[in-house]
Amino acid sequence: MITMTHYLVFSALLFCISVAGIFINRKNILLLLMSIELMLLSVNTNFIIFSNYSNDITGQVFVFFILAVAAAESAIGLAIIVSLFRARNSLEINLINKLKG
């Protein structure tokens, strides 16, 4: 029997994987965007589960907002990446450390 806990563990794992994706990935910025997307999706899963189990629709409304914002975020993220690529002709994360200390 799959209970709410299972779902929650699933989404938590999803969240952890996505977070791990952010700091384990040391190559490409685009992969970062994907991890971020995954992170938000895990949140979405949570909301849907809670919404479903408590018979309250507002949680699912929230999910729509999150999806929309995620899309906007991706757009802006890509835009930043494009501008970054123009400036330095590379998307290696390893090279992005002019600001430190």
Next chain:
Amino acid sequence: MINNILSFLIWLPIISGLMILFYKRNDAVLNFLNIIINFIVFFLSLILLNSYNQTSTNFQFIENTNWIPSLNIYYFLGVDAISVLLIFLNTIIFLIVSLYNSTLNLKNRNQYYASFLLANGLTIGVFSALDAILFYIFFEALLIPMFLIIGIWGGANRIYASIKFFIYTFLGSILLLIAFLYINSSISSFNVLSFYESNFSLIEQEWLFIAMAIAFAIKIPMFPFHTWLPDAHVEAPTSGSVVLAAILLKVGAYGFIRYVLPVVPLGASSLDMFFIILSLIAIVYVGIVAITQNDMKKLIAYSSISHMGFVTLGFFLIFQLFDSTKIQNDIVVSLSGSMYQIISHGFVSAALFICVGSIYDRYKTKKISDLSGLLNQMPVYSWFFVFFALANCGLPGTSSFVGELLIILASFKTSFIFAFLASSTLIISAVYSLWLVKRVIYGELKAGLNNDIDANFLEKIILFSLALIVLILGIYPDYMMTYMNITLQNLTNNIILKI
């Protein structure tokens, strides 16, 4: 007017100092304005001195306004004899400094004067605030003008010195703030009078004492905390040194007598041996350190520390005295000695710094090894120098003797060893003062020192008036002694009741 005289004393110099910032056109006018303002402040303090009722044990000229009701902070001013005398010392010194400053070549004269006026007002605030936080605010704010004076107009290594000065004293005072906050959290008041009525347990008092004593010990400065002072003095401009030695150090001593001894006497009495020993180290060890200094200002700075050692010795002896003799009068004698030493050292060190500063202005060096036989070129200065050097080593007839005598007397009543060590200052101070005189003033004029300008009229007036004050205080100490006697007795009562 007379009821608000303290507010006038505080705010007149501060506000006029801020106003003087915007005037920079004519140096002569600036000089004149500065002197006039300082003179008015001096005159006001004279009125204060005169209209203070010595026979009353209460604080007088009280102004009490609820300044920040939500934080329980009051604009609470009031003076007892201790404060009055210190305010008077303060205004005289600032008047003299303003006279001295007008003889100097300065850049940004208006800012310089403004800093001093600010410092003047803030110090009066320190001496008259009866609300702990108000006191703390003045106490801290006083750092800013001094920091700027040392930093902007100081010598080559001024930045190091000013930063050290600021951070070191700030470090101490912030512990003071915590102590005040703690007191407030248990008695819900920052009022000094309710501080006096507070009753803390021994362990609380000890911790409170440590926090406050560190703050004031740094300011005075006591022995292991003293190293900022020589640096600050060496780098500060002459007038800055004068104010530093004559006023700023006294703020620390004032803190002890107002906020430490009567508030946490139990804590103080359980740790007093430690502080007595520190004071004695300051007297003996720091005095010995002073002997071989090659920088005149440094030498005087160390001698200041050594002399302030007497002040703290007088403060902390009182508990030993109480233990051994139980006679209230002995305690009063000890405190009187400390107070007298405070005032006297204010004038003597101020005068010495003015002398050294003038030598520096003329020969561009403060190094003893670069100077010799100045008596040949500037006799007037040199004789004043000799006079103040003698006063510095506690010659009877000058003001320094009185305080030292009373403190040695008090220390003998507690322990022979204390008295012995304390009185060794007679030798040590003579060694460093007179050896300095021998090397700098006497002898053949060192080749290459060419400057025929002796003291001008204004400088003569400055030095003469200081010398006169030192002499009068030395020849007729009774005026001041009786002036503050009632207050000190009252203070002693407060302390004794709580032990």
Next chain:
Amino acid sequence: MNLNDTLMSLSNFAPEIFLFFMAMTILLAGIFKSLKKHVINITIVSTIIAMLLSFFAYTDDSVFIFNDSLIKSNVTEFFKIICYIVFLIQILISQKYLRDKELISGEFYSLLLFALIGCLIIISANNLITLFLGIELSSLSLYSLIALNRTSLISGEAAIKYFVLSIIASALILFGFSYLYGITNSLMINEIANYLSNNELSNLYLFSYILVFIGVAFKFAVAPFHMWLPDVYEGAPLPITNFIASIPKIAFFIFAYRFLNDNQILYDDNFSKFILYLGIFSIFIGNMYALAQQKIMRMLAYSGVANSGFIFLAIFASLEFNFSVAAFYVITYTVTTVSAISIITFISSNKFDVVYIKDLKGLSSKSGLISVLFMITLLSTAGIPLTIGFYAKYLVLDALVDQDMIITAVIVVLLTVIGLYYYLRVIWFMFFEKGFNSLVKSSGTINLIILSIIPLLIIAIFIFPDFVFSYLFAILT
């Protein structure tokens, strides 16, 4: 929801709605060459109008609007007005800088306004959705604004760092939200916050709160979630830094206030200790890092980290008092930071960027007034008396001492002493060193007057602070 309610809601939210339309208008205006030069004026005027609207609509009652998704009360309006004022000062001062750097465009001001609106929405939000939207509105605008200077390498870097980390923070907050939703079955913040008055504290509730407040800590740049702050301070154009340093902090303070006010969780030992230790750690890290900085913006950033630590301590202290301590700290800090960054903005020009602290050498001889203003600002940040910064630190210490946390208080003040050093260093470069920065321009009477406003307030409120205290005390109880 009937028409009446809608109208009422609209009227109560008029300033933000007006600003929103104006932001659109400015975006449009920016396209046309002939209108482009007016965007600044339009922005200023519309902000002033919004501020006035907000000011005259000020009431002491709290009103729930738009189906309880937003709230309007004296608290929100007060902080909004502060936001407006700070915002105004920022755009007024930044004009010259932007012109020099050729960054003036319709989208710049439009995005800036959107970011402001986002923050205003956070302040007003009473629903997790509106709150989230507000956060994202301001964040998204800021991502683009940071990257606006396309030719600069460091701008892009700052933007991508801020972008990625900020989304992680948002995700953490959202994750926390999702659990809160799951526990309380509600998206209303007041219901979430009051949940504990009827229920026992569950571990899940605690953990979701901690998740949310890690997000908040990130937004405040509390160590160890502070790494983005120095990079953004250094990389972003100064006016954007100025914005990031100030208005979002106010907004997130209200965020924290909404979640914690009247919430029993503050009395939970785990949660309060979490806030406390985070705060102390942040003060430590901020001061330690700031000490070694050579660049002025990074220095200010780390000082910001330390101050955010103080804000957390102040939040912790609201256990005993209420949020007025924290509010006062936030306002003080925000205002002084704005003053500091504005001054740096003002003296930077296209020919001479103030990057290193030593670039300020001898500023006092070039412009005495500016350096005095800067000094007042810095002293206020350091918490020296004669400035309101003193009260800010005082209140926090007072609160700590009142809770018998003497050791903590002592540690905190000792760390503050370390902090004092780097503020003094700036002052010493300005006043004590001989300077050569002939390229610094410090002209423009109006700008000088605007710059003087905050330092003068810093001193004035120091002398007469009580009305501020009593006001904050009254509205935040």
Next chain:
Amino acid sequence: MLENLIISIPILLVLSSAVMGFSSSKLTNINAGIISSILVFISFIFSLVIFYYSFTNENSILYDDFYQWISISGLNIGMGYLIDKLSAMMMVVVLLISFVVHVYSIGYMRDEKDFKRFFSYIALFTFSMILLVMSNNLIQLFIGWEGVGLVSYLLIGFFYKKESAIKANLKAFLINRIGDMFFIIGIIMIFVLLDSFDYKTMFSNLKLVDISNLEYYYGFNYIDIACFFLFIGAMAKSAQIPLHVWLPDSMEGPTPISALIHAATMVTAGIFMVARLSPVYIYAEVTTDFILIIGALTALFIGVIAIFDNDIKKVIAYSTISQLGYMVSALGINAYTVSFFHLYTHAFFKALLFLCAGSVIMSLHHNQDITKMGGLRKRLPITHFCFLVGTLCIIGFPLTSGFFSKDLILEVMLYENTDLSFFVYILLLIGALVTTVYSLRLIFIVFYGTYRGGDIKKIHEESFVILSPLIILATLSLISGFVIHTFVELPIFMFGVKEIHYEGLLPFISHGVLSPASVTLIAGFFIAKHLYLDNKEISFLSNKYFKKISMIIKSKYKFDEFFLNCSDFMKATSYFAATKFDIKIIDSFIVNGLPRKINKLSTYFKSVSSGYLYHYAFLIVFSLVVIFGIILARVL
């Protein structure tokens, strides 16, 4: 009336000092000197009046405060006067010598640029001395005590360009300060015991104290210790072994000063002080023995040095120390009046000797080396005569003043009849022989024989201004001894003191002439004549043991070296403390070291920040995990 006179004495003197010190250049040197001398003379007349009063009115003590110096509860110190026979006599002596020296200085110092400064100093000195003498309490005494020390310091360094002078004055002041340190402790000990600084109250309180039960440190009586400390002060001021080293060096000062300060008045302040405190000292039995020994040692061993010195002033200075030793040893057997008698006669003849020496030095254009003198008897007849009078006095030639006072000391010493006093008596007797030798040596070498300094024709007597003081003093030296009965019957203070066995003038003289002292006189005369007038050798004096002894004596027993080592040690300590401890340990290591450590840590922190995005992200996640871990651990 008398009160006004008493007050006006110090006022006149301080006025004189101030006028001389601050007057403009319009006042010529001669006029200044005359004004100053007149003021001192007036004071002298006043003091004579006071003196007359106090010697004619039996048991009369003038006592009052001018004003309260400090009057707070628990501490009352007044500034005032106490005129009894002791102080009245002392005042007369001081003012008389001061006046004489004033007159003499007009001549002696006439070419000095700082003429008026000089007069200001000596007036100030006289003022301080009067303050000391007339004081009615210990604090005022101490003020005067330090005041005279100060002026002595200023006057020794009067020729401030001379390195030796400014070294000597520093030395004098510092060594006096060593004494003062103990002196002030002594004063305070007395105060603590007797609860007053005021003599009158002190002595009446003394009766209430149970003296025998005042056990204090290491078995010493409290009063013993107090008196011991007070006496150390006196040792420094009155130049007793080992604190005498400053006095020979102080001869760097102008010669009139040596006469006034370093022979007649200031150095006797220690004697005066002990005499003044005699009611206390009579209880200090151990200390008085100590005093006795110190006095005797000083009298003999410092006297011996004088035989070997070639500086005319230094020889007289050593003889001063030796004579002070006599006075001190008399104090040691509580014979205060006897001691004071010698003080009084010594003041005249020693001042006389110094002034004569000054006259010689002036005539020889500031040559002080006696090996370059000789045969001056013909060229300087008046000086020679006066010098001879002085010498006769000091060697105790019958019927001169020195005869009375020194013989009295010896007699009293013998009469004391203890082992110690007898031993001291022997020492003093040898001392008398030594005195005769060096005094006669001086006069023989300087005034007899042949001149060794070049053309004797150029030498001539100085003006009348110089000579008249010599004549006055010579007269006084001759006659002043005849008032011996006044002294032996003089009550020092309210307490009765030791009975002196005295049967009248004639028996005393006859007894004195027939005493062993006369033998030493005669023996000394022949030794001196043999050695210095006839320039012959005495064979046993040239053997190697005696050479060794004379080497030790010539090295002045290495006391100077000892103090030099002390000062070197102090300097080294100071240097070590200043550079090593204060700067290295406290300042560099602690005060600056801690910030430096913090700064290093900060730089380290900065250097480990990589700036990589994934590190940032990792740190966030890591902190998250840590926080959750901790809280989980606490919750579960």
